[in-house]
Amino acid sequence: MHFSVTILGAGSATPMLGRHPSSQLLTYENETFLIDCGEGTQYRLLEQKIRPGRLKAIFISHLHGDHYFGLIGLISSLNLGGRTDDLYLFGPRGLDEILTIQFKYSQTPLHFPIHFTVTDTTISYQLFENQFFTVHTIPLDHRVPCAGFLFREKPHKRKLIKEKLVEDMPYDYLRQLKNGEDVLDEAGNLLFSFEEFTLPAPPPRSYAYCSDTRYDERIAGCVQGVDLLYHEATFQEDLAHQAFERFHSTTREAATVAQTAQAGKLLIGHFSSRYKEVGGFLSDAQSIFPKTEIAEEGKVFMVEASI
């Protein structure tokens, strides 16, 4: 199953040419999910030639503008484009009010249902579930209510070894084998051993998005063992005091979270516009957590099992 994250924007609040405000597109097989939606996100989707028709849900971490000002425009365009499919929207209290008032004054009737769920940003809990994965909140320490999101695949089934399968094997047998159960006859004798006919299930993969937040060691607890972790790194160490004052993290703090959580790989972003170059962020993070990459805009990161 395809499981990837496309970086649409990895800048911070102050606008800057070449960096856009936060937004990421998570693709799971044939469906897409948007995480945050800064101003201009719909244009980033156009640039990436991503059709928003497959978009199932949008997750907004918090109500600072660089994380959601593009939402009203994206929804308006989906509506203009003739969408009729349900859209699921998750975000802090107030987001629905902000959208509703704008649709009221533009006298826009929506042609598709938006199912809005207020996130409780104070605890970690399951927010969303489909056939393939769950989404849990990650409480973050920011100036306004803010939650990250942990996307975790559900356990896979064991893989049948096609070459070994007997012709016309009943579907029920196959299901048992894939579930890791031996197939027995009525007397309880072994007919087919799951260990002989299947390979172990691939480990479930996971992706965590943590922006914006002060360094908080509890985050590592929430995302323990995550395969791919995006953690904000607004400042480098020279401005560590500003990071703290403004409820943001430094690069080394982001790397420390990744290290403590034993993450497979770390992506960093949300860079302050004070830094014109991002090389310093990378070397700083890699000094603590070598498997770090820059969340480069336009780049697609595959979510891969790290063990």
Added chain:
Amino acid sequence: MHFSVTILGAGSATPMLGRHPSSQLLTYENETFLIDCGEGTQYRLLEQKIRPGRLKAIFISHLHGDHYFGLIGLISSLNLGGRTDDLYLFGPRGLDEILTIQFKYSQTPLHFPIHFTVTDTTISYQLFENQFFTVHTIPLDHRVPCAGFLFREKPHKRKLIKEKLVEDMPYDYLRQLKNGEDVLDEAGNLLFSFEEFTLPAPPPRSYAYCSDTRYDERIAGCVQGVDLLYHEATFQEDLAHQAFERFHSTTREAATVAQTAQAGKLLIGHFSSRYKEVGGFLSDAQSIFPKTEIAEEGKVFMVEASI
């Protein structure tokens, strides 16, 4: 005095690569004024290297998103950038509510005053005035309350002919001459004739912005004799019925308004994304009003006296 209009966006509601939603920057001498503010306007300003510090006022024609979704982001960035100067904002009822609710949930204290004035979109009246020009509303015929804006220079004073001036001529004499008054002595005898010492005042220049609207001949009345007219031209003649249904104009209707108003020059924009090329708009308009130009994004149009 420098008087120009920079096109920041001239697309319509459906997002399209290479065309941005409506926004124009009017520059008068050392100050700037924004007309409409579609999503991403602050990034257009960055691209044009226009610092928003000199921005005095923002005029929003109506509350369809492609004309104002960039406003909250721009104001947020002005605030982040440390602005303390007053900002004047004009737009339909509801705009202040839309902004206020977003600042409430982001817990953003504004560090500069915004003076918001609700526009009455049903009549033409003076909305704004400074030392150099006035702004009047232009009632437009759209699906929601909508007004265009007419920027009209105040009459200039006559120009002193420096070579002819007598040394140490009192300031009061100069003032009288510039006002077109002869300078007399106490007995009422002519000392200096204004016709001899001054040249006629240059004609005051004017710019009108009309978007979005159905064809309405009353618009021509409001902008009679305007030097530069921007009029929306969302559709070409092949989709004239859609223009009417959606409260928009065709290119020929825009040109007819310019012709009836005896405008100096016409700019057309707000092109529907159905048209990938804009050449057809131009030839169509020029068949009725030859002095038409495309409101090309990034282009600066000088407002020049047409007579």
